[in-house]
Each structure stands twice: as C-alpha cells, then as structure tokens.
Amino acid sequence: MTNENGLLVFTRTSDEEKWVIMVNNTGKTQRVDLTPEQLGEGKMLNGILHEEKVRINEKEVYPVILDREMVEIYQVRNDEGLNTPYMVALGLVWVIFIGFVVIIIKRGKVRRQEQDVQ
Numbered sequence: 001m002t003n004e005n006g007l008l009v010f011t012r013t014s015d016e017e018k019w020v021i022m023v024n025n026t027g028k029t030q031r032v033d034l035t036p037e038q039l040g041e042g043k044m045l046n047g048i049l050h051e052e053k054v055r056i057n058e059k060e061v062y063p064v065i066l067d068r069e070m071v072e073i074y075q076v077r078n079d080e081g082l083n084t085p086y087m088v089a090l091g092l093v094w095v096i097f098i099g100f101v102v103i104i105i106k107r108g109k110v111r112r113q114e115q116d117v118q
C-alpha cells in the first residue's frame with residue numbers, strides 16, 4: 001500500500017482474515033487514509049497491540065494515525081457498531097451506585113434528626 005520515507009503500510013490476507021500492518025519509523029506522527037475499496041465495505045480496523053479501533057469517518061476514509069517510531073497490527077473486521085450490552089451494563093452500574101449513595105445520604109439525615117430529637 002505505502003512505503004514512503006520510513007512509513008510502511010501493507011496488508012496480509014488469508015481465506016478468512018485480512019490484516020493491515022503499519023510501521024512508522026519516522027520522528028513524527030503519521031496518518032494514512034485507507035479507503036473502503038482497499039479494506040471492503042462495512043469494515044473496521046481493530047488494533048491488536050494498542051487496542052485502537054478505526055472506523056470510517058464522514059469523508060468516507062479510515063484515518064489510521066500512528067505515533068513516531070511505533071508499530072501497529074490491525075485486523076480488518078466487520079463493523080458491529082457500539083457494544084450495546086456493555087453500554088447498558090455500564091449505565092446500570094452507575095444507576096445502582098448513585099441509588100446506593102442517595103439511600104445512604106437519606107438514612108444519615110434520618111439518623112441525625114432522630115439523634116437531635118433525643
């Protein structure tokens with residue numbers, strides 16, 4: 001795909017998987033815009049080493065950005081969108097936590113009022 005002045009981007013494919021390897025051997029952060037024609041429609045890049053996820057943006061490209069002197073291996077996967085069950089579970093944890101704090105505060109106020117009466 002690309003091999004310019006210390007920036008190397010190439011793909012490896014098998015019958016079942018496709019990988020994009022990016023090596024930035026320069027002294028500055030580099031960006032490469034990959035197109036749906038290169039990766040396929042409805043795909044996303046899942047970073048293996050730094051766990052970064054790259055999705056298509058409003059300009060219809062996949063903006064892959066890598067810091068200086070770094071390497072990343074991306075697995076090309078179907079874009080499944082947000083992890084809805086995880087987001088629901090996270091929201092539920094926050095609701096339970098806030099509810100617990102509110103109950104503790106109310107009980108503390110009631111106990112203080114009972115102590116003041118006695």
